[in-house]
Amino acid sequence: MSAVLLIEQALNGLQFGVMLFLMAAGLTLIFGVMGLINLAHGSLYMIGAFAAAWVAGLTGSFLLALAASLAAAAVAGVLIELLVIRRLYDRDHLDQVLATFALILILSEGTRWVFGSFPLYLDTPDWLSGTLRLPFGIDYSRYRLAMIGAGLVIAAALFAMISKTRLGIRIRAGENDREMIAALGVNISALYTLVFALGAALAGLAGALIGAIQSVQVGMGEPVLILAFVVIVIGGIGSIKGAFIGALLVGLTDTLGRALLPSAFATFLEPAAANSVGASLASMAIYILMAGVLIFRPRGLFGAAT
Template sequence: MSTILVIEQVINGLQFGVMLFLMAAGLTLIFGVMGLINLAHGSLYMIGAFAAAWVAGLTGSFLLALVAAMAAAALAGALVEMVVIRRLYAADHLDQVLATFALILIFSEGTRWVFGSFPLYLDIPEALSGTVTLPGGIAYPLYRLVLIGIGLTVGLALWALIERTRIGMQIRAGRDDREMIAALGVDISRLYTGIFALGALLAGLAGALVGAIQSVQVGMGEPVLILAFVVIVIGGIGSIKGAFIGALLVGLTDTLGGIFLPEIFKLFTDASTATQAGSALASMAIYILMSLVLIWRPTGLFGRAA
């Protein structure tokens, strides 16, 4: 196995990780602050991807497509919070799971009704479609490097929002003692709607960015949602830093596991069996990682005990 291949896969893992972070950051905010299990978060990712593909097809502008994706996902998130989610805060977690699962079905069938059952495609903008030569002569797609840069920028901006602004102070206070900040005059309903819309916006942005390197189709958000839950469990519920570290760990583990584990098995068995066994173990690697983290720290890497 060449060094260039290893470096390329490490970068692929980082790119996958920062995209997972965009998905997981909104989910951990919603889960950590509101205490809500939102299974419909993947549907907001899908809405962003479809909105981006539709607007790009109409205008030919990738920038407008990103704006449309964030706006559509944020609007859908705000409407869902006000119409459905607001009635679930005091409900049992099972009721939250059932209600948000119903939202998955509604969004999936609604998207199929509007856009049809066939996948849509979002082209990478021409300015970002080339490759960049990295140190060591590695030719790597420019768009994937841009994705890493966008993810890091969003992560820094989100950290600044949570840790350095008045709104962030209210979000952190709402996570710790929502009754107290309500007594101090903070409009909890408006705060929760804003948090939910922000989480939806991040999911929509992730869907649009990933939609340019894979097909946009109904149900595309559910597999990513599962990985996002793994990320926030590893990182710690409610922690943006934990979501970022957890996303990088999951991205690298998933990507590098698929490369190295079959090679390791080849030392003990034939190539065909090694590929099959290595691929099977690679698909379980992130869940093994999650189990090990929970054994070591049951609250996650940066989570806090209730």
């Protein structure tokens, strides 16, 4: 593989990683602060993608579509938290898993009823179409570069909010001792709703951004949710920094594995066998990475010691 192609695949892995971070950040906030296992997080990703595709089809504006994805996912998150999730905080994790799995089915069928069974498509805006010439003669997609930039800006803003703002202090305090901050006068119910809405909005934005690369369809969130859980396990539950590093590791491992492993086996296997073996190992690579991390750091790279 040439150096140019290797750099392009690394950029693809970086783009995939920052999108996974948007999913995993909300998921780790919800679990870290609320102690809630939310299997319906992928459905919020799907809702954001469908809202963006629908608004883009009506208005032709990509920026309005992104705003719609944030708003739709956040509103859906607030409604879910108020109507369902709020009743699960004092229940065990099995009840949470069963209830949020039921939400997946309800939201999937509801989305199918509203938008139909056929995929929707979100076009890349003209001002982000085409390629941009990078150093070393690399022509890379403007849209993917914009996704990387947007993801890094959001990550920096999220880090700053968690570490520098009053809201961030309350979120971190709620993660460590929710009874104490409730006793100090913080409205813990409002904080939970806000955190859930923030996590939902990030998932919806990730769905909208990916929607311009792949089709928007029912069930698109579940495969990404699985990867987001892998990211959290690698990075450490409740750690935004861990979610960011874990997402980049997963994105680069998956993308570079799919690009490099088939060619690595081509030196001593027939092309068809090399592609089959390489593709199979590439699909396993992120889980091998997760297993390796858990062997040496069972709490994840940046998980708090218990």
